[in-house]
Amino acid sequence: MVNKKQYYWIIFLLVFMQISCNQKNDIDKKSESTIKFDESNLIDEKNQSDKYVDKEFMEGYTTNQIIWKSNTADLNGDGIIDTIKVVSLDNRIFSKSENDxxxxxxxxxFINNLCIDFIFNWTMNSYFFKKGTKFEIIDIDKNDKYKEVLISQNEQEMEDPSIQRTIFRYFGSNLLTKTKILSEGYSAGQMNLKNNEFSIDHHRSPDIIGTYxxxxxxxxxxxxIEKKLPENFIQAACPFVYVKNKTTYIKQGEILRFLNAKNTEDWQFLELKDFELEKDVLTIKLTEEKDEVTFLNSIKLKIGNTEVFTMDSIDFNKSFLKDDKEYFQLNKNDFLTLKFKLPKNKQGKILLFAKGYYVPR
Structure with a gap:
């Protein structure tokens, strides 16, 4: 027989359990939200603490499986330094081939006894892993006690890939979340922290900026927010790349894209394809077709892991081919022809690498 006091306690417990269940469902619903860029480019997930709660499981990985680790930050403000490890579950990421x-x-x-899955987009020896992958501890909101783990990496595109940001938040022994921020644009993804929030550049020309x-x-x-372009705006290009195909030249694309000032100088590459070689000789023509000046610091060709250098018969000073701040200058209507003798048993994609910048007039 249940007395009146026990009856009220039962009602209270049932209501409390329902509220707790609703809160958990709210988190689960958020963790499943995936909306495309034109609405909201965020992908949220929460930890898999129901699967991995054994601290020894985290510590059991060998050092060659650990891609990054840190034990210098207190992420949730409890005064205790947290152990962070990023562990590979796929040995292919350690491939020694730069062509992967x-x-x-x-x-x-892993953060202490919790873990959450993550996907790397590139092998560790690849150009874009070395160029774009970073691991950081950041503090988005200076007014709270928390810090966040940020992993940045290039998206899976071969030409001007944007930067993809994944932010991990640790709330103690029961909850670890991540949000992946996609940046679908042309050479986009730069991040700026300011006023307890942050912004990310999602596109260039026009500039589209997201605030988070x-x-x-x-x-x-x-x-x-989309920044409107001036009415008289002219999008400056960069050197166009052509490859000789029998008696004609086929346009391949642009190189030094968006490197439009001296302080932006960097390496870029462009895949060359859809042409037929003549006696294993690859002829490339770089042309400056816009009203701008291009400054070429260095050029090289790669097939898989093999670097190929220009043939001796080319009649210009090849010292600029070295990365030494000696520039070969191209003005409007100028062009530069390069010839490469390719190995007979070549394997892998043919990539043209260039370092430099251009300056619009």
Whole structure:
């Protein structure tokens, strides 16, 4: 027989359990939200603590499986330094071949006894892993006690890939979340922290900027702003690349894209394809077709892991081919012809690398 006091206690417990269940469902619903860039480019997930709660499991990985680790930050403000490890679950990511490009290489991010899955887009020896992959501890909101783990990497594109940001938030022994921020644009993804929020460049020409801040568990998109271009705006290009195909030249694309000032000088590459060689000789023509000046610091060709240098018969000073700040200058209507003798048993994609910048007039 249940007395009146026990009856009220039962009602109270049932209501409390329902509220707790609803809160958990709210987190689960947020963790499943995946909306495309034109609405909200955020992908949220929460930890798999129901699968991995054994601290020894985290410590059991060998050092050659650990891609990055840190034990210098207190992420949730409890006064205790947290142990962070990023562990590979796919040995293909350690491939020694620089020609291995992108893929879905599974990994786990551990923070103390919790973990959450992660995907690397490139092998560690690839150009874009070395160029774009960073691991950082950041502090988005200076007014709270928390810090965040940020992993940045290039997206899976071969030409001007944008930067993809994944932010991990640790709330203690029961909750670890991540938000992946996609940046679908042309050479986009730069991130700026300011005023307890952050912005990310999502596109260039026109410039589209997204503003973000912390939500209860994940990251909230405050909105996208498109900067209008001036009416007389002319998009400057960069040197065009052509490859000789029998008696004609085939346009391959541009090189030094968006490197439009001296302080932006960097390496870029362009894949060359859809042409027929003549006696294993590859002829490339770089042309400056816009009203701008191009400054070439260095040029090289790669086939797989093999670097190929220009033939001796080319009649110009080849010292500029070295990365030594000696520039070969191209003005409007100028062109430069390069010839490369390719190895007979070549394997892998043919990539033209160039370092330099251009200056619009």
């Amino acid at each position: 490009e992108h893929g879905d290489f599974k990994a786990m991010v 801040q912390l939500s209860n568990f994940f990251i909230k998109n405050k909105g996208l």
